[in-house]
Amino acid sequence: MTSANSARRRKPFPVHILVFLAPAFIIYTLFMIYPLLDSLRLSLYAPDVNRQEVFVGLDNYERLMTNDLWQPRIEGAIKNNLVFFAIHMLVQNPIGLMLAALLSSQFIRGRAIYRTLIFTPTVLSVVLVGFIWRMILSPLWGISTDFLDLFGLAAYDKPWLGLEETALPTLSLISVWQWVGIPMMLFLAALISIPDELIEAARVDGATAWGVFWRIRFRLIMPTVGIVGVLTFVGNFNAFDLIYTTQKATAGPNYSTDILGTFFYRTFFGVQLQPGNPTMGATVAGVMFLIILAGVLLYMFGWQRRMLQVEF
Amino acid sequence: MKKLLALAVILTLVVALVPATTQAQDKVTLTIESWRNDDIAFWNDVLIPAFNAHYPDIEVIFAPAAPTEYNAALNAKLEGGTAGDLITCRPFDLSLEHFNNGYLVSLNDLPGMEHFGPVARSAWITDDGSDVFCVPMASVIHGFIYNQSIFEELGLEEPATEPEFLELLDAIKADGTYAPLSMGTVDLWEAATMGYQNIGPNYWKGEEGRLGLIDGTIGYDENGFVEAFEALARWTPYLPDGYQAISYPDSQNLFTLGMAAIFPAGSWEIGVFRGQDPDFEMGAFKPPVPEGADTCYISDHVDIAMGVNAASQHQEEAMLFMEWMTTQEFAELYSNALPGFFTLSDHAITLEDPLAQEFLSWRDECESTIRSSYQILSRGEPNNETQLWEVSAQVLNGELTPQEAADIVQSGLEAWYEPQQQ
Incomplete structure (x- = not known):
């Protein structure tokens, strides 16, 4: 033993x-x-006159933030990225939540069909989505003019992807259209896991439908709201493919759709005659990393920690 | 990481191929590196047999890579010493770097090199002009292609001067059925390449202006270079509706579907348009000259050439091939097989495609030049060519005035290019 x-x-x-x-x-x-x-x-190296990479410390970052050539580009990319993110947060996630709330209701028929249809674009290739929307919005072959004409609004049609003011919001909304299924699914999963007793108890206490949603169900899915927020943040600040497929690496018109991903691509790999600059590209990637890291840390310490106490 | 992996795969493949090429003892084999995989049938069926008619003992293998992979693959092969004997040369800096690194041999003494003038050589020559290292194969010429049936229907004639050109555009616009000019700005490069660089040489007097930029004696914000932006800005009212969102393929389709009258073009479009509709009737006119000008200038842009790998085991045979490439026979075969790509030699050749022949005939009437930003000026940051794309598109979009556009490009060049800083 x-x-x-x-x-x-x-x-x-x-x-x-x-x-x-x-x-x-x-x-x-x-x-x-x-x-x-x-x-x-x-990102801490730079090529010298003999094209050998030598250590330069934080010079690249300083150049990126202060040089007349680089500073407007990085500033523009960050600003555009914030707009891109804001549109997702304000449009995609509320719509996702609304759809999830509707789909979790027992009174709507054909829920599985709606769920599948709304989720379908997320499994499509971004290249395909970009191409389809480019065609839909094309001033030559597109249907956007005819569609607006149905409501007598043809005069308001614009070359949406070609104007500096409209290109970025248009692309953001295309992206929202494609990805809205993801927050919807996450919210839906959270909503249907709420025990019925809680909702029944609230009803018995005289809560209205809105009251039940806002005071009970929404409060209980707060952890998911946080996860959706941080996923949107990381996804948006890493975004590249949609802009690249519709507007090419030059992110036109006049850089109005340039986000960090496309800026990084142009810097690292170059475009047309512009040779790539790997060290500056790595610097841009470093900035992207720091921004995403800051966002995720904010989420982890500012949101997730508080959330743990609410969970049942 | 992905790139490294791809390189590793390519290298393994190349290493695996090496024994196969060295085994043939009695017959010398030359391998051609190229990015023109579209041309493989033409090389195998026409060019190589024509070469073998003269030199039956030299076997030639055309081994192209995908255009987007060519640069990286070739660099890796050259560094590893496994590249083919003959190297298809990209224009300007990439090939120059290969020469400076000792991968390409100098072709100064190649018999037949005298058939190529200074513009033809400009893309494959050292900055000081002392060594030329590739035999120029082909160029593309800019101009305007028009829909003949629309011209007949509206009773229009080819314009020679800019005022005539604008009159013509006004007439098409007044009729209202067709878009006068088939071009969009969303892809940027069309605005610069088919717009600014197409009509520009007439304003900056071709080589005089281009070399002036390189010497630093003239700037983008002066004389001809600003006038070219002003001329470009006058196109705006004649572009199709929603041109800000019209892409390059859109504008090609707009033209071949007969919805637009004139396509600001490069000669490579001939093959594309013929491929889309062989019966489509097209004519071409050269860039209209400003009023009062007596000389016309065309952009005859160098595009492709061939050089000899310094590490090749068969220098002698490779030189024979190079020499053959300078002949009239090669020039005629090549230019006919690829309508819109014109030989850069001074041999008098005839082309079967009338439209290509029309483009080619301009060489006799006008002075040739190449795009202003390609030699030397696109090495720094900001890149001169990329800036021209951006500002040309904005000029057409009405976001920049011609003078503002010129100032932006000039200050971009001054930012790094010493001769322009004085």
């Missing part, structure tokens, strides 16, 4: 845990952490 016990005690190191952790740890380190750190390292 005692010898068996001590034998068990002499085997304290659980090797199998390391074995199970190893694949994820190795792959994550190799393909995520190492490239990230190496990219940050690259």
Whole structure:
């Protein structure tokens, strides 16, 4: 007995845990952490006259923030990105929540069909979505003029993607159209997991339908609201593909749709005759990383911590 | 990471291929590196047999890569010493860098090189002009392609001067059935390439203005370069509705579907339009000259050339191939197979495609030049060419005045280009 016990005690190191952790740890380190750190390292270098990369400290960041060539671009990209994010937060997520609230109601028929239809665009390729919308909005072949004509509004039709004032909001709304299914699904999952007793109890106490939604259900899905917010933030500040497919890497007209992703792409890989500049590209990527990191930290310390106390 | 992986795959493939190419002992094999994978049938069926008619003992393999991968793949192969014997040269800085790194041999003494003038050589020559390292193959010429049936229907004639051109555009606009000019600004480059660089040489006097920019004796904010922006700004009323959101393929379709009368073009469009509709009747006129000008200038932009890999085992045979590329035979075969791509040699050739022949005939009437921003001026930041795209589109959109556009481009150039700083 005692010898068996001590034998068990002499085997304290659980090797199998390391074995199970190893694949994820190795792959994550190799393909995520190492490239990230190496990219940050690259942002501290610059080519010298002989095109050798030499250490320059934070010079690249200073250049990005103060140089007449770079500063308007990074400022414009951040501003546009904030607009892009704001439109998603103000349009996509409330609509997602509204759809989820409707779909969680027992009085609507064909809920599965609606759910599928609304979710469908999210599984389409962004290239396809960009192309379809470019066609729909095309002043030549598009249907937007005819559609507005139905309501007698044809005079208000514009080359939406070609004007500086309208291009970014238009693209943001296309993106909202495509991705609204994601917050809808997350909200829906949270809403249907709320125990019926709570809602019934509220009804018995005389709460109106709005009261039930706003005071009970919405409060209980606050953790999901936070997750949707942070997912939108990270997704938007990493966005690139939609702008690239509809407006190309130059993010026209006149950089009005230039967000951090396209700015990074142009800087790192170059465009047409403009050769790529890997070290400045890494610097732009570094700024993107810092912005996203700041946002996520804000979420984790400002929101998620408070949320833990509300969970049932 | 993805790029590295792709490189690794390419390198492995190349290494695997090497024994195959060195095994042939009696017959010398030359491999051609190229990005023109569209032309593979034409090389295999026409050019290589024509070459073998002269040199039956030299086997030539045309081994193209995808255009977007060519630069990276070629760089990797050259560094690894596994590139083919003959290298298709991109114009300007990429090939110059290869030469400066010792990957390409100098072709100064190549017999036949005298058939190529200074404009033709400009894309494959060292900055001081001492070494030329690629045999120029083809250029593209800018001009205007028009829909012949629309011109007949409205009783219009080809314009020679800018006032005539604007009159013509007014007439088409007054009729109201067709868009006068088929062009959009959303893709930016059309505004600069088919707009500014198309008509511009007439205003800045071709090479005189272009070389002046490089010397620093003239700026974008002076004389001809501003006038070219002003001329471009006059196009705005004649562009199709919603041109701010019309892309390059849109404008091509607009023209071939007969909805627009005139397409500001590069000669490469000939092949594209013929491919879309072989029976479509088109004519072409050269960029209209400003009133009172007696000389016309065309943008005869150098595009593609061929050089010899310095690491090639078969220098002698490669030189024979180069020499053959300077001949009339090659010039005629190449320009006919690819209508819209014109030989850069001074051989008199005839083209079967009348539209291509029309473009080519302008070389005899006008002075040739290349796009102003391509040689030397697009090395720095901000990139001269990219800036021209941006401001040209904004001039057409009415967001910038011609003078503002010129000032932006000039200050961009002054920011890094020393000769312009004095």
